[in-house]
Amino acid sequence: xxxxxxxxxxxxxGIFFFSSCYSIRVATTMGQAEPDPTNYADGxxxxxxxxxxxxxxxxxxxxxxxxxxxxCSSNGIYSLEYRVTLGDVLLNGITFGKHRKVRxxxxxxxxxx
Numbered sequence: 453x454x455x456x457x458x459x460x461x462x463x464x465x466g467i468f469f470f471s472s473c474y475s476i477r478v479a480t481t482m483g484q485a486e487p488d489p490t491n492y493a494d495g496x497x498x499x500x501x502x503x504x505x506x507x508x509x510x511x512x513x514x515x516x517x518x519x520x521x522x523x524c525s526s527n528g529i530y531s532l533e534y535r536v537t538l539g540d541v542l543l544n545g546i547t548f549g550k551h552r553k554v555r556x557x558x559x560x561x562x563x564x565x
Contacts, residue, residue: 473538479531484562486530496531497557505556511549524560531559 477496488501503523533556540553 473536475533475535477531477533480529480561483528483530486527486560486562497559500531500559503558503560505554505558507554508543509552509554511552523558527561527563529558530561531557533557 486501487499489499491497491499491502493502535555535557537553537555540555544552
């Protein structure tokens with residue numbers, strides 16, 4: 453009776469592909485999102501005003517990879533989603549961390565009356 457065994461490289465490649473695509477969303481429960489009646493997207497972003505930042509950061513040797521978001525004036529942030537894909541991980545690995553792809557979706561808080 454033969455047993456099919458997965459080789460170690462196949463397991464490593466499988467783990468690499470499945471673990472490199474993820475997104476993290478942080479949202480507040482204290483407040484309301486800024487409305488957008490023209491946004492008919494499915495799911496969480498429906499009827500909310502979404503700001504998208506999609507860029508590549510070019511980092512220097514002694515530079516910190518912090519990014520400051522100043523699009524929400526003084527109201528604050530309702531929701532923030534950071535997304536990483538396989539292509540982003542490959543770009544970061546091939547350039548030895550010099551280029552980093554950043555995808556952020558942000559929703560501001562609704563202005564209070």
